[in-house]
Amino acid sequence: MDLAIMYHYICEPEEWKGSVPISPKAFEKQLDDLARQYEFVLPQDLRKPGKKPRCVLTFDDSTRDQYLHAFEIMRKKGIPGYFTVMSGPLQHQVVPVFHLVHAALSLIPELRLWEELNSLVAQQSEKLEQAHKIYEYESSVLRRYIKYTLNFILTAEQSRSFLETIVYHHFGTKSHFIEKMYIGVNEFAVMKQAGMELGVHCTSHRPFDGNAELYYKHEIEHCANFMEEHLGVIPQWYTPPFGGGEHQGKMIAELEGILRSAGYQGAFLTKSGYIEKSQEFWLKRLDCNKLIGDFGR
Numbered sequence: 673m674d675l676a677i678m679y680h681y682i683c684e685p686e687e688w689k690g691s692v693p694i695s696p697k698a699f700e701k702q703l704d705d706l707a708r709q710y711e712f713v714l715p716q717d718l719r720k721p722g723k724k725p726r727c728v729l730t731f732d733d734s735t736r737d738q739y740l741h742a743f744e745i746m747r748k749k750g751i752p753g754y755f756t757v758m759s760g761p762l763q764h765q766v767v768p769v770f771h772l773v774h775a776a777l778s779l780i781p782e783l784r785l786w787e788e789l790n791s792l793v794a795q796q797s798e799k800l801e802q803a804h805k806i807y808e809y810e811s812s813v814l815r816r817y818i819k820y821t822l823n824f825i826l827t828a829e830q831s832r833s834f835l836e837t838i839v840y841h842h843f844g845t846k847s848h849f850i851e852k853m854y855i856g857v858n859e860f861a862v863m864k865q866a867g868m869e870l871g872v873h874c875t876s877h878r879p880f881d882g883n884a885e886l887y888y889k890h891e892i893e894h895c896a897n898f899m900e901e902h903l904g905v906i907p908q909w910y911t912p913p914f915g916g917g918e919h920q921g922k923m924i925a926e927l928e929g930i931l932r933s934a935g936y937q938g939a940f941l942t943k944s945g946y947i948e949k950s951q952e953f954w955l956k957r958l959d960c961n962k963l964i965g966d967f968g969r
């Protein structure tokens with residue numbers, strides 16, 4: 673059966689502690705292992721007849737490590753792939769909060785982060801007991817407190833403002849952070865030139881909110897217009913943020929017609945599985961970190 677693999681960060685886990693990246697070395701090994709069974713193709717080639725099962729490499733969130741590590745390895749090996757654009761940071765200089773959380777946890781010592789946060793919520797310290805339940809998987813107590821405070825004690829605006837101050841200060845300026853964190857227009861142009869397929873991820877990484885027409889206009893069309901204007905690409909593939917989130921069923925039912933009439937050929941979900949019918953519009957993927965057993969690390 674054909675297969676699509678989902679990648680996010682491709683960098684050293686010791687250097688990026690805010691989430692679970694795959695190291696460039698492990699990525700390269702995974703490609704070598706996959707190559708024994710699969711032919712790597714662009715999404716549109718899934719629908720052409722082939723002798724071997726096909727594999728599409730898909731990349732979400734357009735972080736710059738994908739350009740520096742994954743793209744370089746793929747270019748060297750002559751392997752095609754599908755990268756998606758998140759236009760908000762490039763176009764409006766707005767960074768999604770979850771990326772600010774990853775950056776803060778990766779770049780700023782836990783103790784310093786916690787001292788600054790704690791001074792904001794010192795009177796509410798009894799609430800922190802809950803942190804141990806929700807973030808049990810984090811072995812560091814400080815990380816539990818930091819995540820709990822950002823996600824459950826502070827308001828969304830307070831968290832954003834705290835994170836922006838601390839992360840942008842670390843990089844000097846907001847635009848410097850954006851340059852370091854995301855694939856830029858010139859880099860996307862190089863990837864396109866090298867034969868990579870570019871699709872839409874989002875404008876601002878909001879999950880699907882239930883209103884298909886408005887969501888399409890703000891989160892998809894807006895990004896597609898940016899791609900056409902700056903990269904000369906009319907995108908034909910879509911990857912929804914958070915796989916559509918809690919309204920995924922509604923997204924699948926109501927967004928497909930709009931996407932099809934705008935010329936999209938298909939979309940990649942976060943739902944785990946192989947591709948049973950490549951003619952289907954919504955395609956499942958396997959997370960790269962779940963291939964460990966089958967394809968080594």
Ligand SMILES: [Zn+2]
Pocket residue numbers: 732733873877912913914
């Ligand atoms: Zn995403």
